[in-house]
């Protein structure tokens with residue numbers, strides 16, 4: 001058998017060997033940190049909170065989003081926490097969240113003494129939509145957290161209509177979609193307040209971790225600032241801390257790195273879109289066993305491809321999804337068959353919630369044992385697998401990727 005044609009999983013030559021690492025941290029980030037160290041050594045002082053780097057980063061990030069206010073914080077999880085805290089939600093009220101997301105987009109609801117209620121996704125999608133949200137709204141609902149999953153914008157114009165109808169504030173969790181847009185408008189600018197994780201694997205990162213909270217509303221911004229730093233009296237006339245929170249400040253080193261990364265953010269998105277465009281015009285749609293919902297978005301919706309979501313059609317294949325994904329991985333593709341890590345309803349902490357605070361508190365008037373079926377999400381998680389996208393995939397890399405897809409598809413298509 002020709003080693004190029006034989007599947008790598010059976011001992012053939014991998015079609016996509018040697019794909020490059022992302023290489024998104026470069027000399028620009030190093031220079032920014034070096035300059036900061038030079039200053040620390042020259043002055044003999046370490047930078048403190050709310051320094052020049054953070055101030056500049058927040059201004060630049062808000063400008064990137066089209067105007068408004070940003071505050072740097074130290075993790076995506078904490079950015080969601082701060083955003084929710086700034087909404088002053090009534091304790092024991094219910095906060096809706098899209099059921100496919102990271103725990104970091106959900107646990108902050110509990111840490112704000114509220115009850116997280118999972119909302120099912122739209123059929124075939126990882127994102128939630130207006131219908132699914134409306135179905136879970138009760139008189140106890142106090143807010144909605146919308147995550148834009150895998151780089152795909154959730155339908156914010158339609159979702160905001162529902163939120164406005166019920167007078168509910170919306171937190172946009174943009175951890176996976178820093179540069180996704182709807183009709184040219186960035187995600188994160190539709191809702192009341194937005195959270196952007198900048199940990200290492202995200203489109204832009206602040207080093208190991210970091211994040212920003214964004215809002216267009218100045219009063220909300222000052223509230224965010226207070227909630228991000230122990231209630232210090234930012235934006236209010238007081239001589240002492242005015243409310244209770246923790247210290248979630250971003251530090252100067254991470255702000256300096258984030259500033260360098262922000263300059264690259266348009267490329268991080270455009271490079272991924274270009275790679276997907278290349279795949280689309282070189283055979284992606286001819287694969288027998290797969291379809292790609294993110295490449296078929298509503299007009300005006302722009303995906304920034306954190307991951308490429310590949311829908312596997314078992315009826316068209318002679319193998320299982322797992323076998324197909326393992327064969328692709330053996331060819332050298334960065335694929336993952338399972339995203340249950342991003343499905344909190346199946347996690348132990350959520351399954352065991354009824355016996356925990358705040359669900360078991362007498363003040364909670366909902367049913368702590370209620371089940372919230374998410375059948376669309378479970379079907380999507382079962383049928384889909386993910387391929388890590390990178391902005392630096394060249395045409396040659398894309399050609400290798402396509403050859404790997406074609407080889408595996410040809411081997412398993414009915």
Ligand SMILES: Cc1ncc(COP(=O)(O)O)c(C=O)c1O
Nearest residue numbers: 075076077102104105175197199
């Ligand atoms: C949708 C979403 N929300 C929140 C988070 C939490 O961010 P962090 O890891 O920076 O705390 C993540 C991280 O993967 C995420 O994907």
